[in-house]
Every structure is written in structure tokens, then in C-alpha cells.
Amino acid sequence: MSSIPEIQNEIVEEFSMFDDWMQRYEYMIELGKSLPLIKEEYKTEDHIIKGCQSKVWVHAELEGDELVFTADSDAIITKGIIAILIRAFSHQKPQDIIDADTKFIDEIGLKEHLSPTRANGLVSMIKQLKLYAVAYQTQLN
Amino acid sequence: MTETQLDIAKIRKDFPILTRKVNGNPLVYFDNAATSQTPRQVIDTIVEYYSRYNANIHRGVHALAQEATEAYEEGRKKIQQFFNAAHTHEIIFTSGTTHSINLVANGFTSLLKKGDEILVSAMEHHSNIVPWQMLCERTGSTLKVIPMDTDGVLKMDDYKKLLSRRTKLVVCNHVSNALGTINPIEEIIPLAHAVGAAVLVDGAQSSPHLKVDVQKLDVDFYTASAHKLCGPTGIGMLYGKQDWLKKLPPYQGGGEMIAEVTFEKTTYADLPYKFEAGTPNICGGIAFGAAIDYLNSIGLEVIDAYEHELLAYATEKLSRIEGMQFYGTATRKTAVISFNIKGIHPYDVGTLLDKMGIAVRTGHHCAQPVMDFFQIPGTIRASFSFYNTKEEVDRFVEALVKARQMLT
Numbered sequence: 001m002s003s004i005p006e007i008q009n010e011i012v013e014e015f016s017m018f019d020d021w022m023q024r025y026e027y028m029i030e031l032g033k034s035l036p037l038i039k040e041e042y043k044t045e046d047h048i049i050k051g052c053q054s055k056v057w058v059h060a061e062l063e064g065d066e067l068v069f070t071a072d073s074d075a076i077i078t079k080g081i082i083a084i085l086i087r088a089f090s091h092q093k094p095q096d097i098i099d100a101d102t103k104f105i106d107e108i109g110l111k112e113h114l115s116p117t118r119a120n121g122l123v124s125m126i127k128q129l130k131l132y133a134v135a136y137q138t139q140l141n
Numbered sequence: 142m143t144e145t146q147l148d149i150a151k152i153r154k155d156f157p158i159l160t161r162k163v164n165g166n167p168l169v170y171f172d173n174a175a176t177s178q179t180p181r182q183v184i185d186t187i188v189e190y191y192s193r194y195n196a197n198i199h200r201g202v203h204a205l206a207q208e209a210t211e212a213y214e215e216g217r218k219k220i221q222q223f224f225n226a227a228h229t230h231e232i233i234f235t236s237g238t239t240h241s242i243n244l245v246a247n248g249f250t251s252l253l254k255k256g257d258e259i260l261v262s263a264m265e266h267h268s269n270i271v272p273w274q275m276l277c278e279r280t281g282s283t284l285k286v287i288p289m290d291t292d293g294v295l296k297m298d299d300y301k302k303l304l305s306r307r308t309k310l311v312v313c314n315h316v317s318n319a320l321g322t323i324n325p326i327e328e329i330i331p332l333a334h335a336v337g338a339a340v341l342v343d344g345a346q347s348s349p350h351l352k353v354d355v356q357k358l359d360v361d362f363y364t365a366s367a368h369k370l371c372g373p374t375g376i377g378m379l380y381g382k383q384d385w386l387k388k389l390p391p392y393q394g395g396g397e398m399i400a401e402v403t404f405e406k407t408t409y410a411d412l413p414y415k416f417e418a419g420t421p422n423i424c425g426g427i428a429f430g431a432a433i434d435y436l437n438s439i440g441l442e443v444i445d446a447y448e449h450e451l452l453a454y455a456t457e458k459l460s461r462i463e464g465m466q467f468y469g470t471a472t473r474k475t476a477v478i479s480f481n482i483k484g485i486h487p488y489d490v491g492t493l494l495d496k497m498g499i500a501v502r503t504g505h506h507c508a509q510p511v512m513d514f515f516q517i518p519g520t521i522r523a524s525f526s527f528y529n530t531k532e533e534v535d536r537f538v539e540a541l542v543k544a545r546q547m548l549t
Contacts, residue, residue, distance in 0.1 A: 075486035
């Protein structure tokens with residue numbers, strides 16, 4: 001498995017091939033559509049992050065010493081961004097997730113989706129990913 | 142419908158913001174129910190105030206204070222005339238509709254007791270729900286809801302059944318922000334009065350579009366926000382009948398609202414200052430007046446007729462889009478279209494429209510009970526103003542078709 005910065009660089013490179021916003025969004029919508037992101041049993045109130053605009057569900061579990069995330073959203077563009085975030089952060093060691101940042105989202109032109117005022121649940125979702133990492137890191141120690 | 146009497150091209154020149162581009166496209170601004178844009182006549186008034194006569198009002202003896210006081214009170218007079226209140230002192234400057242409602246809700250704390258009832262309509266903005274829930278918590282009164290049907294029209298028979306001697310207040314909006322429904326307040330008000338209840342009407346969405354005559358309506362309280370009327374944010378008004386305003390205790394204590402202060406006892410100022418503690422939004426009050434001048438120069442009847450032309454045109458065009466679902470299909474409504482496209486989340490549509498330079502509102506519009514009623518997470522809301530054009534509607538529809546293609 002590549003490291004988080006390596007995966008982030010890959011994603012930035014992929015997005016650099018797109019000429020305009022429409023291609024970027026079409027790609028994200030494809031990602032949002034194609035991935036089964038979370039088991040139905042985890043789409044519960046316990047796993048929900050309520051944004052004003054869209055909802056996000058997120059679940060984490062440990063596989064060996066790696067943390068595996070699954071997530072979903074009721075909005076497809078939000079789901080596309082989740083797919084990108086999960087690709088970068090899932091199947092990684094908790095400490096690496098704690099240390100990672102999300103600057104690559106700015107670089108691929110999706111910064112506005114992570115604005116706290118956007119209220120789509122994504123900012124809280126990233127916080128949640130980090131909280132899971134902290135919790136599981138403590139467990140591993 | 143006859144073609145509009147408005148010279149839209151000329152009007153659009155009054156709004157500097159309409160020339161800007163968003164994400165590389167000319168802006169199409171269809172979020173007027175959230176806030177209206179500001180004409181240069183109002184912007185100039187604000188600039189002139191801060192450039193020429195910025196001063197604190199009512200107390201100063203110098204020339205600037207005098208000029209600022211006169212302009213501010215002139216603003217109040219313009220608002221009085223706009224809503225046809227009987228007295229200038231029945232117009233209280235507030236920061237906006239939310240503040241106005243909270244002022245009244247706080248005032249009623251000492252007037253309500255356990256067992257009293259407040260009726261609220263099913264299509265309220267959170268601003269006209271939460272202050273009354275808080276009032277109920279303070280007093281032990283009960284909040285009851287006047288239901289609506291699937292067109293987004295209040296069920297008047299249910300309303301009549303809910304009314305009783307226990308009803309002390311009836312609160313509803315004149316126009317629903319989420320659906321655009323014009324509520325029959327001319328029927329709601331006398332029915333409430335017949336059981337001895339007072340009526341507060343939230344006029345945030347109606348005042349930019351409909352001619353309101355508070356005396357003819359015989360309404361007890363009416364609210365408005367300047368920023369929905371081509372004025373600035375942070376200023377609004379509460380109209381209250383003189384007798385009610387005298388009955389309500391002051392809301393906040395401070396400067397401006399007192400007659401005399403000693404450590405033993407303070408006496409309060411007369412209306413309207415009793416409710417205007419602290420240095421007010423002076424520039425805002427003056428600019429609110431300028432915004433009213435601007436709307437009057439065009440005429441609300443002409444505005445209303447043209448906006449309905451846009452509404453009919455847009456509704457017809459939108460209904461051709463596959464999977465279109467409208468919310469709020471009352472026969473009496475303002476130029477607001479709330480809708481979803483089947484199988485598509487409103488947030489996704491809003492995001493793609495923004496990329497194409499089109500500003501609409503998506504989400505629950507601060508009216509979650511309305512969304513729960515329709516069992517949807519939210520809607521896409523396009524709200525038109527007199528400076529919008531049919532060409533903009535065409536661009537909006539084209540963009541929607543494109544967004545739908547991308548999302549299905």
C-alpha cells in the first residue's frame with residue numbers, strides 16, 4: 001500500500017489531466033456513483049454527520065494495524081469527494097492518518113467543498129476520520 | 142399576460158453587482174428571497190452618510206448630529222408611509238425580522254401564563270418558531286400548529302377549530318420563504334381577534350413584493366428586513382399597534398431607551414425609543430429609507446406584475462424538464478419556485494449551477510418542518526426579483542438540463 005502523501009500526489013496528478021471544471025465534476029460524480037461505500041447496517045444515526053446541505057455516514061474498523069474507513073452520503077458530489085478522501089486515508093496506520101493533511105483537495109480545485117460554511121458534512125467527516133485514528137491509535141498502544 | 146412596463150435594461154444598470162462574473166460566467170442571481178441586491182442609489186446613500194454626516198443621533202447639539210438625526214427619523218417616516226402605519230412611533234427599528242419577532246416574544250413573557258396557547262403556521266421560518274417555543278418554555282404556554290395541505294396552503298378549517306379563548310397569539314408569515322405561498326392574513330387576523338388573540342405577521346418575504354397596509358389589515362405586529370427590500374443587512378423594522386407597544390415592557394436596557402436614570406429607579410422613554418436601546422444602526426435606518434424611495438420610484442404594483450410574468454414563464458419552462466417536482470403550488474404565491482428533480486439531491490444541483498454562474502438556494506431554507514412535511518432533505522429554490530430577466534430564466538433552465546444530464 002502506498003503512503004498517504006503518495007496517494008494524494010497520484011490523485012493530484014489524475015486531476016491535472018482534466019481541462020475544465022465539468023470534467024472534474026463528471027469524474028467525481030462517476031466516483032460517487034460507482035463505489036459501494038458503506039454497509040447498510042452502518043447507515044444509522046450512530047454513524048451520521050448531519051450537514052445543513054447533505055448527510056454523511058462514516059464507519060471505521062481496524063484490520064491488523066490499519067484503519068479501514070467506509071462512508072456514504074445522500075448527495076452524489078459529496079459522495080465523490082468522500083471516495084477521494086477514503087482512497088487517501090483508508091487502509092493506513094492510525095498515526096499516519098493523524099499526521100496527514102487535506103491540502104491536496106485545494107490542489108485538485110475542490111477547496112470550496114471543504115469550507116466550514118458549506119455545511120455538507122465533509123469538514124466534520126474529516127474531523128471524524130482523525131478522531132477515529134486517535135481512538136484506534138490509543139487502542140494499539 | 143401583457144408585456145412589462147418596466148425598462149429592465151435601465152433598472153439593471155442601477156445594480157452594480159449584476160455585471161460581475163461568477164466562475165467565468167455572467168452572474169444570474171436567483172437567490173432574492175435570501176437577500177436582494179442593492180441599487181447604487183442605496184449604496185450612494187451609505188457612502189454619503191459616512192463621508193458627510195456620520196454622527197451619533199438624538200443627543201448631540203452639533204450640526205452633524207442634527208443632520209444624522211433628521212435623516213434617521215426621516216427613514217422611519219418613509220417606513221411608516223410604506224406600510225401605512227397610523228403613527229411614526231409605531232415603527233421600531235430593529236436589526237431585522239428575527240430581532241423584531243424576539244422583541245415581541247420577550248415582551249409577552251409577562252402577559253402569558255400556563256394553559257395559554259400560541260398558534261403558529263406549519264410553514265414558518267425557524268425565526269418564527271423558535272422564539273415562540275422559548276416563550277412557551279418561560280411561561281408554560283403551549284404552541285399549536287396550523288396545518289397545511291400538499292399544495293402548501295394553510296387549512297383554514299383546522300385553524301378555525303384551533304382558535305379558542307385560550308389562544309393569546311397567532312403568528313404566521315405573510316409569504317412563505319420556502320414555498321412562496323401568500324397566506325390569507327386578511328382572514329386569519331379577524332378570526333384571531335374574534336377570540337381576543339393578538340396577531341404577529343412575519344413580513345420578511347412579502348414586503349418586497351406586495352403592498353402592505355397595516356391599518357387596513359388591522360394587524361397587531363408586522364415585521365420586515367431591509368436587506369430583502371434592496372436595503373442593507375442589519376436593519377429592519379417592527380410595526381406594532383400603539384396600544385400593544387405601550388403594553389409590552391422594554392426588551393433591552395441601555396442608552397436611548399430611558400427618560401431618567403437614578404440608582405433607585407429608571408423611567409423609560411416614550412415610543413419608539415423605549416425599544417431602541419443603545420446607538421442604533423443609524424446608517425442602516427437612513428439607507429432603509431433610501432431603499433423604500435427606490436422601490437416607490439418603480440412601484441410595487443408594477444414590480445409584482447413583472448415578477449409574476451417571470452414566475453409564469455419560469456414555471457412553464459421548468460415543468461418541461463423530466464422528473465420535475467414542484468413544492469408550493471398555491472394559486473396565490475410570489476415569484477418563488479421551490480423544486481427538486483426526481484432522484485437528484487438538491488445540493489448536487491446547486492453545486493453544478495454555481496459552477497455555471499447561477500445563484501440559487503438549496504437546502505431546507507431554515508424551514509425544516511416544511512421539508513419534513515414533504516419528506517425531503519431540501520429543495521432547490523429559485524426566487525426572482527424585478528431586475529431579473531427572461532433571458533436569465535432561459536440560462537437557468539439550460540443549466541439545469543445540463544446538471545441533470547451530468548447527475549443521471
